Amino acid sequence: MTLILNEEELMLKSSAKEFLKEKSPVSLLRKLRDTQDDVGYDTNLWRGMAEIGWASLTIPEKYGGLGFGYVGLGQVLEESGRTLTASPLVATSLLCTTALQIGGCEKHKKSLFKDIILANATYAFANEELQHHNPDHIETTAEKIDDHYVITGNKTFVLDGHVATHFIVSAKLQGEVHLFLVNAVASGIHKERVIMMDSRNSADIQFKQCPALDILSGGATTFHKTLDIGRIGLSAEMLGCTLEAFERTLAYIKERKQFGVAIGSFQALQHRTAKMFCEIELLKSIVLKALQAIDEGDEPLALWASMAKAKAGETIKLVTSEAIQMYGGIGMTDDEEIGFFIKRARVAQVFLGDYNFHLDRYAHLHGY
Amino acid sequence: MEAETVTNLELFRKETRAWLIENCPKSMREPIVDLSEVYWGGRNPSFQSKDQQVWYERMLAKKWIAPHWPKQYGGGGLSLKAYKIIEEEMVHLNCRKPLFSFGISMLGPALLEFATEIQKLHYLSEIIKGKVRWCQGYSEPNAGSDLAGLQTKAEDMGDHYLVNGSKVWTSYGDQADWIFTLVRTDFNAKKQKGISFLLIDMATQGVSTRPIKLISGKSPFTETFFNQVKVPKSQLIGDLNKGWTIAKYLLTHERQMIGSMAGHQRKLSDIAKEQVGLKEGILNDTILRIEVARNEMADHLFELTVTRAVDEAKAGHHSGAVSSMFKYYGTEINIQRQEINMALRGSSGLEWEHERSANGFEARTFLRSKGNSIEGGTHEVQLNIIAKKILNLPS
Numbered sequence: 230m231t232l233i234l235n236e237e238e239l240m241l242k243s244s245a246k247e248f249l250k251e252k253s254p255v256s257l258l259r260k261l262r263d264t265q266d267d268v269g270y271d272t273n274l275w276r277g278m279a280e281i282g283w284a285s286l287t288i289p290e291k292y293g294g295l296g297f298g299y300v301g302l303g304q305v306l307e308e309s310g311r312t313l314t315a316s317p318l319v320a321t322s323l324l325c326t327t328a329l330q331i332g333g334c335e336k337h338k339k340s341l342f343k344d345i346i347l348a349n350a351t352y353a354f355a356n357e358e359l360q361h362h363n364p365d366h367i368e369t370t371a372e373k374i375d376d377h378y379v380i381t382g383n384k385t386f387v388l389d390g391h392v393a394t395h396f397i398v399s400a401k402l403q404g405e406v407h408l409f410l411v412n413a414v415a416s417g418i419h420k421e422r423v424i425m426m427d428s429r430n431s432a433d434i435q436f437k438q439c440p441a442l443d444i445l446s447g448g449a450t451t452f453h454k455t456l457d458i459g460r461i462g463l464s465a466e467m468l469g470c471t472l473e474a475f476e477r478t479l480a481y482i483k484e485r486k487q488f489g490v491a492i493g494s495f496q497a498l499q500h501r502t503a504k505m506f507c508e509i510e511l512l513k514s515i516v517l518k519a520l521q522a523i524d525e526g527d528e529p530l531a532l533w534a535s536m537a538k539a540k541a542g543e544t545i546k547l548v549t550s551e552a553i554q555m556y557g558g559i560g561m562t563d564d565e566e567i568g569f570f571i572k573r574a575r576v577a578q579v580f581l582g583d584y585n586f587h588l589d590r591y592a593h594l595h596g597y
Numbered sequence: 598m599e600a601e602t603v604t605n606l607e608l609f610r611k612e613t614r615a616w617l618i619e620n621c622p623k624s625m626r627e628p629i630v631d632l633s634e635v636y637w638g639g640r641n642p643s644f645q646s647k648d649q650q651v652w653y654e655r656m657l658a659k660k661w662i663a664p665h666w667p668k669q670y671g672g673g674g675l676s677l678k679a680y681k682i683i684e685e686e687m688v689h690l691n692c693r694k695p696l697f698s699f700g701i702s703m704l705g706p707a708l709l710e711f712a713t714e715i716q717k718l719h720y721l722s723e724i725i726k727g728k729v730r731w732c733q734g735y736s737e738p739n740a741g742s743d744l745a746g747l748q749t750k751a752e753d754m755g756d757h758y759l760v761n762g763s764k765v766w767t768s769y770g771d772q773a774d775w776i777f778t779l780v781r782t783d784f785n786a787k788k789q790k791g792i793s794f795l796l797i798d799m800a801t802q803g804v805s806t807r808p809i810k811l812i813s814g815k816s817p818f819t820e821t822f823f824n825q826v827k828v829p830k831s832q833l834i835g836d837l838n839k840g841w842t843i844a845k846y847l848l849t850h851e852r853q854m855i856g857s858m859a860g861h862q863r864k865l866s867d868i869a870k871e872q873v874g875l876k877e878g879i880l881n882d883t884i885l886r887i888e889v890a891r892n893e894m895a896d897h898l899f900e901l902t903v904t905r906a907v908d909e910a911k912a913g914h915h916s917g918a919v920s921s922m923f924k925y926y927g928t929e930i931n932i933q934r935q936e937i938n939m940a941l942r943g944s945s946g947l948e949w950e951h952e953r954s955a956n957g958f959e960a961r962t963f964l965r966s967k968g969n970s971i972e973g974g975t976h977e978v979q980l981n982i983i984a985k986k987i988l989n990l991p992s
């Protein structure tokens with residue numbers, strides 16, 4: 230397996246770039262924010278994305294999907310990171326479609342995937358319970374009553390939680406973690422929308438004796454694998470966001486004149502820019518390698534996932550902070566779009582484990 | 598090899614591994630502690646052991662001293678992919694290089710690109726046969742980062758060049774047989790324009806060297822002096838006054854080499870476990886644990902990036918300036934690694950002269966690493982190149 234994209238993947242990437250540039254520039258996110266949109270993403274845009282197959286990239290062909298794999302989804306995520314596109318791509322396509330694919334039964338896959346593909350259903354992954362990502366800390370419980378399960382517990386930082394038609398919920402059944410499929414209109418659910426710094430959707434969700442539609446198979450294995458795939462996909466989005474912030478900054482320091490010259494001619498900025506370039510090159514390598522590892526079944530996926538998410542977190546933080554510094558005062562204004570990048574950067578950095586979490590995990594995985 | 602299908606390459610990998618296991622003597626699969634232990638060839642070659650000789654001769658017969666060079670010059674004629682497989686398998690099995698040679702790693706690539714057919718046939722086959730030990734003469738006392746400011750001159754005397762001047766930081770200059778060097782041949786042209794690439798036999802009258810003692814206490818470098826040295830014109834490589842092009846090409850190779858040197862060392866986390874121990878499965882120093890993890894991860898990501906660059910180059914995307922990134926980043930990882938290694942070892946890492954610490958091996962290696970961000974173009978020069986050549990930032 231070579232560390233380059235094949236023809237098909239390159240084509241998908243370039244069509245994604247074109248599509249998003251036209252239909253979803255950063256100004257769309259600004260509009261969603263300023264109009265306090267109820268949904269938090271453009272539903273027409275999502276239908277358009279689904280029509281060209283983006284909701285079905287990783288769904289196998291036998292369920293009507295494209296079977297394109299995660300390298301493909303990663304390219305779309307990367308491009309959506311460049312335009313800061315808010316959409317169900319992360320919660321529905323990346324996290325929940327993955328969980329269903331790994332742990333769903335045949336019957337569910339047939340019907341549920343059909344609705345996802347047609348953009349008739351959206352999903353939210355209800356997992357976090359504390360302000361710090363900690364997959365070992367789950368207090369939400371599931372209980373088997375007759376032939377079904379009921380869920381009780383409080384979840385936070387649930388992406389698209391206030392608008393999704395379904396939830397995938399992590400909960401403990403007799404002390405073991407499992408994922409459960411829950412209909413969002415089921416009884417015992419209380420939702421509260423919480424808008425985050427990046428203007429994207431999040432919600433606190435309370436489940437009180439809420440009946441689940443089903444339990445996903447594979448228990449903790451399905452749960453952790455879903456998280457790892459989510460981390461890798463998110464790293465791809467963060468790579469796109471980093472690249473765009475970097476390229477915008479580069480263009481800016483070539484244009485902006487002080488003391489009669491472009492500020493990009495100053496060595497103080499050149500060396501920092503060159504260092505950022507190196508960090509981004511490393512990030513590109515691990516993102517592609519990790520995406521390939523999902524498709525190839527390369528183990529341990531946990532290692533690739535933690536390397537990708539740690540590097541993405543470290544690099545996006547560096548590049549978006551430097552972007553503001555190099556833009557100077559204008560970078561602090563809401564009129565300038567670069568501020569949207571640091572806001573998305575910080576939320577993405579924390580979601581599914583920040584740099585510290587994954588560096589610690591990397592050390593654990595290596596036996597120290 | 599036939600058509601390079603994935604299956605063929607996998608088969609080639611299996612065969613390579615089997616052959617190496619069969620043919621590489623056991624002592625040639627032990628880690629190298631000091632570069633004085635390895636075989637460098639040269640006019641007065643000395644094998645340190647029978648195993649070393651056997652290993653070199655088997656690899657020579659197999660045509661794997663330079664597996665990727667064309668067959669007519671003594672190479673193996675293999676593709677880059679096959680060459681990489683051999684390298685990977687050798688690293689995997691800890692096989693030492695049978696011949697350490699700046700001729701292979703630095704001069705050879707330039708000869709392949711710029712030399713005449715006659716020069717190639719002569720010099721390349723000598724390199725593979727290990728008959729000549731080469732060194733590099735680039736830097737001068739007043740031309741370091743500003744390499745193009747070099748002053749060593751070669752005057753056209755009709756049937757030969759007359760060379761006068763001095764070079765500095767010549768690696769193993771006192772042990773080398775020949776030197777490939779940059780000399781000024783046009784004294785009126787602007788800097789880069791008047792430089793030529795010349796090969797000089799160190800045994801010629803007027804060539805002398807003086808070792809430079811480093812802060813590590815070792816002397817891997819010399820100053821090299823040229824006093825009225827007569828050099829035949831047939832030893833000019835490429836066109837007169839076009840040596841800068843060759844120098845740049847070679848520096849690219851040198852940077853890649855320095856940048857990727859860090860790869861074959863003992864795992865830092867293994868050293869950490871040994872030096873500070875584990876407590877409930879976690880390194881017994883939480884601050885160093887983070888530093889070790891950062892460094893190991895960076896090293897891992899760096900290797901992936903080297904692989905990606907090779908794959909991209911094979912697919913036809915190549916950027917020379919990327920070598921500056923590898924030089925900068927690869928050496929930075931090693932410099933940090935040496936710092937962490939010293940922190941892990943405490944006072945035992947500071948021992949300078951005692952048998953139990955191999956006469957200060959750790960301390961000397963640490964000090965030597967400080968040169969990594971200077972030699973082959975300083976960190977600052979590499980960052981300038983990235984800023985200007987890749988990012989197109991203005992002057």
